[in-house]
Every structure is written in structure tokens, then in C-alpha cells.
Amino acid sequence: MTASSPSRPVVELDRLTRAFGGRTVLDGVSLNIGRGELFGLLGPSGSGKTTLIKLMTGIDRADSGTVRLLGERMPQLAMLQRFGYMAQSDALYNELTARENLVFFASLYGLSGARRNERIRAALSVVDLLGHLNKPVSAYSGGMKRRLSLAIALLHEPELLVLDEPTVGIDPALRQSIWKELLAMRDNGTTIVLTTHVMDEADKCDRIGLIRDGRLTAVDTPEALKARSGASTIEEAFIVLGGGVRS
Amino acid sequence: MRTRALAIRIIRQFVRDKRTLALLFLAPLLVLTLMNFVFNGQAVKPSIGIATLPEPLAAKLEQAGAEVAAYANLEEARAALADGRLDAVATLEGGAPSILLEGSDPAVAKSVLVVLQKALQQDGPGNSPSSAARMQPRVSYLHGNESLTSFDSFGPVLIGFFSFFFVFLLAGVAFLRERTTGTLERLLATPIRRSEVVGGYLTGFGLFALLQAALIAAFSIYVLGLYMDGSIGLVLLMNLLLTLTALTLGTLLSSYATTEFQIIQFIPLVIVPQVFFSGLFNLDAMNPWLQKLSYAMPLYYGADAMRGIMLRGEGFADIQADVYVLSGFSVAFALLNVVALKKQRAI
Numbered sequence: 001m002t003a004s005s006p007s008r009p010v011v012e013l014d015r016l017t018r019a020f021g022g023r024t025v026l027d028g029v030s031l032n033i034g035r036g037e038l039f040g041l042l043g044p045s046g047s048g049k050t051t052l053i054k055l056m057t058g059i060d061r062a063d064s065g066t067v068r069l070l071g072e073r074m075p076q077l078a079m080l081q082r083f084g085y086m087a088q089s090d091a092l093y094n095e096l097t098a099r100e101n102l103v104f105f106a107s108l109y110g111l112s113g114a115r116r117n118e119r120i121r122a123a124l125s126v127v128d129l130l131g132h133l134n135k136p137v138s139a140y141s142g143g144m145k146r147r148l149s150l151a152i153a154l155l156h157e158p159e160l161l162v163l164d165e166p167t168v169g170i171d172p173a174l175r176q177s178i179w180k181e182l183l184a185m186r187d188n189g190t191t192i193v194l195t196t197h198v199m200d201e202a203d204k205c206d207r208i209g210l211i212r213d214g215r216l217t218a219v220d221t222p223e224a225l226k227a228r229s230g231a232s233t234i235e236e237a238f239i240v241l242g243g244g245v246r247s
Numbered sequence: 248m249r250t251r252a253l254a255i256r257i258i259r260q261f262v263r264d265k266r267t268l269a270l271l272f273l274a275p276l277l278v279l280t281l282m283n284f285v286f287n288g289q290a291v292k293p294s295i296g297i298a299t300l301p302e303p304l305a306a307k308l309e310q311a312g313a314e315v316a317a318y319a320n321l322e323e324a325r326a327a328l329a330d331g332r333l334d335a336v337a338t339l340e341g342g343a344p345s346i347l348l349e350g351s352d353p354a355v356a357k358s359v360l361v362v363l364q365k366a367l368q369q370d371g372p373g374n375s376p377s378s379a380a381r382m383q384p385r386v387s388y389l390h391g392n393e394s395l396t397s398f399d400s401f402g403p404v405l406i407g408f409f410s411f412f413f414v415f416l417l418a419g420v421a422f423l424r425e426r427t428t429g430t431l432e433r434l435l436a437t438p439i440r441r442s443e444v445v446g447g448y449l450t451g452f453g454l455f456a457l458l459q460a461a462l463i464a465a466f467s468i469y470v471l472g473l474y475m476d477g478s479i480g481l482v483l484l485m486n487l488l489l490t491l492t493a494l495t496l497g498t499l500l501s502s503y504a505t506t507e508f509q510i511i512q513f514i515p516l517v518i519v520p521q522v523f524f525s526g527l528f529n530l531d532a533m534n535p536w537l538q539k540l541s542y543a544m545p546l547y548y549g550a551d552a553m554r555g556i557m558l559r560g561e562g563f564a565d566i567q568a569d570v571y572v573l574s575g576f577s578v579a580f581a582l583l584n585v586v587a588l589k590k591q592r593a594i
Binding site for chain 1: 430433
């Protein structure tokens with residue numbers, strides 16, 4: 001069995017359960033995500049999206065169930081090199097400039113010299129920040145910080161991108177351009193897993209998983225979900241399939 | 248109305264934060280208890296070694312409140328003095344009493360001299376003036392001299408203490424920030440090893456710690472004129488070891504704090520007790536089993552070595568035990584840091 005056989009899913013989650021101090025945050029989540037897929041995890045805040053992302057990336061360990069990433073059993077240190085990650089909060093060093101932040105993270109991924117500079121420029125041009133390379137991050141707006149975080153995730157050209165709420169706080173025009181880039185990367189074969197609670201973003205995903213109270217309530221293409229629930233929008237579909245709104 | 252609402256909110260926050268509450272009420276008790284142990288113990292008895300001293304004079308020294316140990320000859324007594332087992336050696340030289348003081352603690356030297364004075368005065372009224380002159384003791388010092396001030400004596404401890412204290416705070420807060428701003432989580436989503444994180448912190452902070460140690464030591468010696476009898480290189484080495492211990496301890500404890508304020512709360516729990524046991528205060532008056540607590544305090548070893556180097560001109564051979572213990576503390580805390588990081592990342 002070869003780890004990188006094209007038929008093998010990039011992400012394989014099998015009956016994952018995770019509890020914090022007696023409170024079950026994830027309850028028996030199973031999910032496969034194929035190569036080159038743009039997969040969206042959709043759910044309200046507190047539904048377990050971020051916990052699922054952390055289990056997937058091996059930052060956290062599941063109480064039961066297994067995680068396989070690119071065929072490898074997680075958590076595993078070497079696998080942290082294989083995906084790009086963007087956390088929900090902008091994890092940037094505000095005292096440093098954008099370049100210093102990028103150089104730091106690039107070095108952690110083993111990039112150096114001309115190759116590092118080249119990747120920094122490439123990643124920054126994707127998020128349209130080339131003009132602000134030498135500004136301290138503390139002078140960045142919220143949207144710029146979000147874009148810089150995305151650039152850091154792209155630095156080492158990973159085959160899998162894991163993005164936790166990548167477009168929070170980004171204005172509509174820029175959001176559109178980021179989505180254009182995400183779709184372009186997907187078309188080049190990069191697998192992308194992202195979380196969102198913006199319903200219209202979910203429409204752009206190849207498949208979405210609806211998550212609520214730690215359970216995956218439905219996984220399918222946006223069209224199929226809408227058809228299955230008889231709804232015209234993902235939002236309505238979410239309410240129907242997710243078990244209704246609770247205040 | 249608003250004041251009331253605000254007051255209620257503050258009270259609620261306090262009640263939620265059990266740690267702050269405990270600090271507020273228990274920490275002062277802890278510090279006061281320590282002070283009680285330090286200042287309220289048995290009376291200090293200077294220990295004086297005697298060699299070739301007439302029996303009546305030895306008895307008088309004992310009466311005056313000294314602990315007297317007899318030695319067969321002056322060499323043996325001097326060796327005991329150099330080892331720190333004695334505070335002074337008294338002999339008779341050319342018919343006059345002569346006292347050699349250990350000298351590195353002015354307070355102890357003073358108490359020896361007071362005891363000696365008492366003993367000689369007891370020689371009694373009615374003695375001829377010529378005999379009083381004969382009994383005027385000759386005083387000499389093994390370390391330091393009579394102009395050694397209290398500051399000279401506890402200065403070396405203070406140098407170590409300040410390095411320790413500020414690096415502890417700084418490292419604790421910096422590591423906490425890394426955690427609360429999410430950068431630690433982001434850092435740990437890269438293929439960096441937990442040991443590399445700890446190593447990076449040690450190197451980065453270690454550089455500043457070394458600079459700080461050099462600055463404090465140079466300032467104390469060259470600007471404040473602190474008594475310095477040993478090698479500046481050894482002083483820096485000890486200071487660096489102390490700050491590395493502070494650094495690893497600070498980052499370790501910051502794993503158990505959620506705000507900067509909670510880091511500050513470690514000061515009375517971790518820093519203040521070390522001050523009491525560091526040698527700033529003479530512990531001879533303290534209950535002997537309580538004195539043993541000092542073996543658990545990193546600052547005790549740092550201060551012991553710093554004093555040895557600066558006041559007694561000790562070389563590496565004399566302080567190597569302190570060097571090994573402090574290195575051991577640093578390594579142990581660093582390893583615990585690596586383990587504590589597991590809380591942040593499973594692998």
C-alpha cells in the first residue's frame with residue numbers, strides 16, 4: 001500500500017471522539033476528503049470545527065478514533081511539514097515586520113536562501129501584500145493580518161491546506177480575490193480543507209460537511225444538500241439538515 | 248448605581264479567580280511566616296576556634312556568648328576558618344591576644360569583636376593599666392577588611408537575585424504571550440520539535456540574560472565599588488547559570504498561568520522565599536531543619552558561589568558544586584518545559 005496512491009483519500013477520519021473535561025466536543029466523526037478537493041466545514045461557532053481541525057493536523061490527539069493524513073497515521077511530527085495551516089486567530093508577531101514574520105516561519109519549514117525569498121514573494125503576491133513587506137505587523141489592518149496569515153500557510157507549497165476561518169474580517173472584494181486564488185490552487189491539485197460560518201462561501205466548495213454539536217449531520221455537494229432538503233440556499237439546508245436552530 | 252454595578256462585577260471577577268484570591272490572603276501570611284523564622288530564631292553564637300590560648304580566656308569567650316572549639320595548632324584552626332566552619336580564630340601572639348576574622352560577613356565579624364571585647368573586659372577591674380594595654384587584641388582578616396560594608400557582603404547576592412528575578416518575570420510573560428496570542432499554537436503547527444522550542448527560548452533569552460548579567464556585575468563592581476576579590480569570568484558564569492535557571496523556571500510556571508497578572512502572582516511564592524534563603528539574611532538563627540529548605544532554592548547556590556568568588560576570591564574548584572547544582576536545575580526545568588509543551592501539542 002503506497003501512501004500517496006491517487007485513489008487514497010488525503011484526509012481519513014474514523015469515528016473521532018474528543019472531550020474536554022467531561023464535555024464531548026466531537027462525537028464519532030468520520031469523514032474522507034479526496035485529493036484535489038476543496039472541502040468546507042460549515043457550522044456555528046462552538047460546533048467543534050476548530051477541534052476537528054486540530055485533530056486532523058495532529059496538534060491535538062483524539063480520545064478515540066483514528067486520523068490519517070496523506071495515508072499516514074496522525075499525530076506525527078514529520079507530517080506537520082506536509083500541510084499548510086492557518087489558525088483561527090492571527091498568530092503573528094506584531095513587533096516584527098511582515099518580512100520578518102515570513103522569514104521566521106519559512107525557516108521553520110526548512111526554506112532558506114534564494115528559494116526562501118522567492119517563496120516569500122510568491123506567497124505575498126497571492127494575498128496582494130507585496131507593497132507592505134517591510135511594515136511592522138502592528139501597523140496592519142485586521143484584513144491585512146488575515147492575508148499575511150494565509151501567505152504564511154502557502155510558504156512551503158504544501159499539497160494540503162488546512163484553513164480555519166480564512167476569510168473572517170476580510171472585505172468582500174478581497175475575499176473574492178482570495179477565493180479566486182483558493183480555487184486556482186485547487187485546480188492545480190492542492191487539497192484544501194477550510195472552516196467557515198459564512199453560508200455563501202460554502203456554495204463555492206466542492207463538498208461541504210455540516211457540523212453541529214460535535215456531529216457531522218450531513219456531507220455532500222452544495223447542490224445535493226440543497227436538493228435533499230428542498231431548500232434554495234445552503235442556509236436553509238443547514239437549518240433543515242442540522243436539526244433546526246437553537247438559540 | 249453604576250458604581251454599584253462596577254463593584255459587583257469586580258467582586259464577581261475576584262471570586263471567579265481563586266488564585267488571585269488565595270494570593271491576596273495567603274501570600275502575605277507566607278512571607279510573614281518566613282520573616283518570623285529568619286528574625287525570631289535562636290540567638291546567633293559566633294564560633295571561634297582557639298589555638299594556644301590560655302584556658303581562662305577561652306572560658307571567658309564562652310561566657311561572653313561564643314561557641315569555642317579548641318584546635319591543636321594554629322594551622323588546623325586556620326584550615327577550619329578557610330572552610331567556613333569557624334567565624335574567627337583566636338590565639339596568643341607575643342603575649343597579646345590576636346584574632347583572625349573570617350571577614351566576609353561584616354555582621355558576623357562585628358559580633359565576634361563584641362564577644363572578644365566582653366571577654367577581655369571581664370578580665371576585670373583592678374588590673375593594672377599595663378595589663379589592659381597588654382590585652383588589647385590584634386585584629387586581622389582572612390577575607391575583606393574592616394572597611395567591608397554590609398553592602399559589600401550582600402552585594403554579590405543582590406547581583407544574582409536581580410538577574411534571577413527579572414529574567415524570571417520576562418521569560419514567564421514572553422512565553423505566556425506566545426501562548427495567549429496564538430503564536431505558540433501556530434508555531435507548533437510547523438514541524439518544530441518541542442525541545443527545539445525550549446532550546447530556541449534558551450538561546451534567545453540566554454543572550455540577553457548574559458548581557459544583563461554583565462551589565463549588573465560591571466555596574467556593581469566598577470561604579471558602585473563593590474568589593475571584588477575573584478574572577479569576573481566566574482561571576483558572569485554563575486550569573487548566566489542563575490538566569491538560565493530563572494528562564495526555564497519562568498517559562499515552566501507560565502504554562503500554569505493564563506494572564507500576565509498570574510505570572511506576577513508567582514513572585515511571592517517563588518521569588519520571595521528564595522531571597523530569605525539566599526544568604527542575604529544570616530540563617531544561623533533559624534531552626535536547623537528549616538535551614539535545609541535552602542537546598543531546594545536555586546538562588547541559594549548562585550548566591551553562595553557569587554559570595555565565594557567576590558568576597559573570598561574562590562576559584563572554579565571551590566564553586567564547582569554550585570555550578571553543577573544550578574546546571575542540574577536548568578536541565579531539569581528545561582526537560583519539564585518540553586513535557587509541559589505536550590499540553591499544547593500532542594506530539
